[in-house]
Amino acid sequence: MSGFVTPTFGRRTKLPSEQALEAAPAQRAALREEAAGTANVPAEAIAEVRAQCLARLEPAAIAAMPPERLAGEVEKLIAEIATERRIQLNGREQRNLAGELVHDIVGLGPLEPLLEDDTISDIMVNGPNRTFVERGGKVVQANIRFRDATHLANICQRIAAAIGRRIDESSPMVDARLKDGSRVNIVFPPLALDGPYMSIRKFGRKVIDFAKLVEYKALTLQVARALEVASRARLNIIISGGTGSGKTTLMNALSRLIDPGERVVTVEDAAELQLQQPHVVRLETRPASLEGRGEINQRDLVRNALRMRPDRIIIGEVRGGEAFDMLQAMNTGHDGSMSTIHANTTRDALTRIENMVQMGHMGLPSAAIRTQIVGAVDLIVQVERHRDGGRRITQVSEVCGMEGDVITMNDIFQFEMLGEGHDGKIFGRYEVNRTPPSFRARLAYFGLERAWQAALEDTAS
Numbered sequence: 001m002s003g004f005v006t007p008t009f010g011r012r013t014k015l016p017s018e019q020a021l022e023a024a025p026a027q028r029a030a031l032r033e034e035a036a037g038t039a040n041v042p043a044e045a046i047a048e049v050r051a052q053c054l055a056r057l058e059p060a061a062i063a064a065m066p067p068e069r070l071a072g073e074v075e076k077l078i079a080e081i082a083t084e085r086r087i088q089l090n091g092r093e094q095r096n097l098a099g100e101l102v103h104d105i106v107g108l109g110p111l112e113p114l115l116e117d118d119t120i121s122d123i124m125v126n127g128p129n130r131t132f133v134e135r136g137g138k139v140v141q142a143n144i145r146f147r148d149a150t151h152l153a154n155i156c157q158r159i160a161a162a163i164g165r166r167i168d169e170s171s172p173m174v175d176a177r178l179k180d181g182s183r184v185n186i187v188f189p190p191l192a193l194d195g196p197y198m199s200i201r202k203f204g205r206k207v208i209d210f211a212k213l214v215e216y217k218a219l220t221l222q223v224a225r226a227l228e229v230a231s232r233a234r235l236n237i238i239i240s241g242g243t244g245s246g247k248t249t250l251m252n253a254l255s256r257l258i259d260p261g262e263r264v265v266t267v268e269d270a271a272e273l274q275l276q277q278p279h280v281v282r283l284e285t286r287p288a289s290l291e292g293r294g295e296i297n298q299r300d301l302v303r304n305a306l307r308m309r310p311d312r313i314i315i316g317e318v319r320g321g322e323a324f325d326m327l328q329a330m331n332t333g334h335d336g337s338m339s340t341i342h343a344n345t346t347r348d349a350l351t352r353i354e355n356m357v358q359m360g361h362m363g364l365p366s367a368a369i370r371t372q373i374v375g376a377v378d379l380i381v382q383v384e385r386h387r388d389g390g391r392r393i394t395q396v397s398e399v400c401g402m403e404g405d406v407i408t409m410n411d412i413f414q415f416e417m418l419g420e421g422h423d424g425k426i427f428g429r430y431e432v433n434r435t436p437p438s439f440r441a442r443l444a445y446f447g448l449e450r451a452w453q454a455a456l457e458d459t460a461s
């Protein structure tokens with residue numbers, strides 16, 4: 001269970017059964033069924049059991065009780081009330097009602113089953129009556145519903161309160177995180193016209209390593225081998241792509257190759273990285289307080305990270321002024337550093353970095369920034385989310401040098417889409433450029449030249 005232990009009593013929102021009473025007769029049966037899988041019981045009766053049950057539960061006792069026991073207690077209570085009031089509920093109906101009540105009391109209500117479902121990666125709540133989920137790369141409507149806007153708003157407020165934030169009409173946008181690490185964005189009315197709106201990016205519980213990525217056909221074994229060599233040669237790598245294209249996932253996979261003896265400092269806006277090494281120091285930014293004080297941004301953290309004697313620095317995603325400090329770090333001996341960036345191509349990624357540096361350092365000439373970039377960044381990996389829902393590496397480019405004031409790049413791998421299978425899955429192949437890379441001296445230094453060549457020659461996969 002990923003909710004928060006906050007009893008919610010005295011709350012008086014409209015119950016589904018009450019809605020059912022108001023609804024047109026044709027809708028009533030459906031609404032009742034939704035209430036708790038209790039289609040055979042009059043809605044009024046369910047409402048009565050629910051209200052009685054909430055009234056009899058002891059808030060203090062609930063707070064101290066583990067959720068599994070609470071479910072048992074609530075079920076017993078429901079059975080008692082049903083007998084008293086001569087309401088016919090079978091075992092399954094009692095369990096359903098108990099589950100729903102428990103989710104409301106200690107969890108995030110109707111969201112709980114979606115949070116527990118590992119096949120769901122994103123949950124998008126568009127007001128109380130419409131929720132979508134992403135499952136296996138496809139977005140579909142979820143079969144859940146909140147009782148009304150107040151029910152949903154209560155859940156949102158509970159999420160915000162758990163991290164010491166407030167959400168209401170005066171501060172209607174909040175970024176939060178659930179206990180399990182899932183990221184949440186909430187927008188309240190009046191900004192959210194049919195809201196509240198909630199977008200949850202679930203924290204992936206399953207570990208996606210290179211073997212899994214190859215299995216998912218996100219890349220071939222050949223590309224995986226080359227990236228593995230790149231990481232062992234401590235190249236500085238930027239992973240570029242759109243939102244939800246699999247940047248963080250790929251960075252997590254890459255980070256698993258880091259030697260356990262290294263000291264790694266991670267800097268993130270919202271902690272998502274899952275490094276397995278023992279010597280990892282994790283830093284996370286802090287938003288300003290309600291009074292607008294105390295903000296610590298990524299830039300502050302990257303600068304601080306440099307004073308922590310890191311072997312490598314990993315920045316979750318560069319999006320602003322910290323780009324400058326990242327380049328500094330990469331240029332001053334923190335080889336093997338990594339970050340992700342929101343960009344459409346590997347070339348675009350460089351332009352973005354340049355723009356970010358420029359914004360933080362007005363007046364710095366472009367040529368100087370580009371020289372910094374060329375010195376700092378070795379490899380850029382582009383990932384894309386394709387229309388079949390799959391995420392793929394589409395381009396791996398090295399940053400070679402400068403020609404005049406233009407940065408020269410070379411595509412080592414380039415994905416070429418060949419078609420679509422019967423199952424709607426896209427297939428293709430990688431075009432490989434085997435000319436010796438500009439970082440071959442580095443490969444040689446680590447004794448990895450042969451390994452690199454072997455990776456590129458490997459056409460079996």
Ligand SMILES: Nc1ncnc2c1ncn2[C@@H]1O[C@H](COP(=O)(O)OP(=O)(O)O)[C@@H](O)[C@H]1O
Nearest residue numbers: 121204216218242243244245246247248249391
């Ligand atoms: N190669 C892949 N195959 C299947 N699912 C993937 C793959 N890469 C990422 N995902 C899933 O896609 C979602 C978004 O991935 P994430 O790495 O967070 O994207 P980004 O950092 O680009 O926003 C996650 O739920 C993740 O588990």
Ligand SMILES: [Mg+2]
Nearest residue numbers: 247248317340
């Ligand atoms: Mg990400």
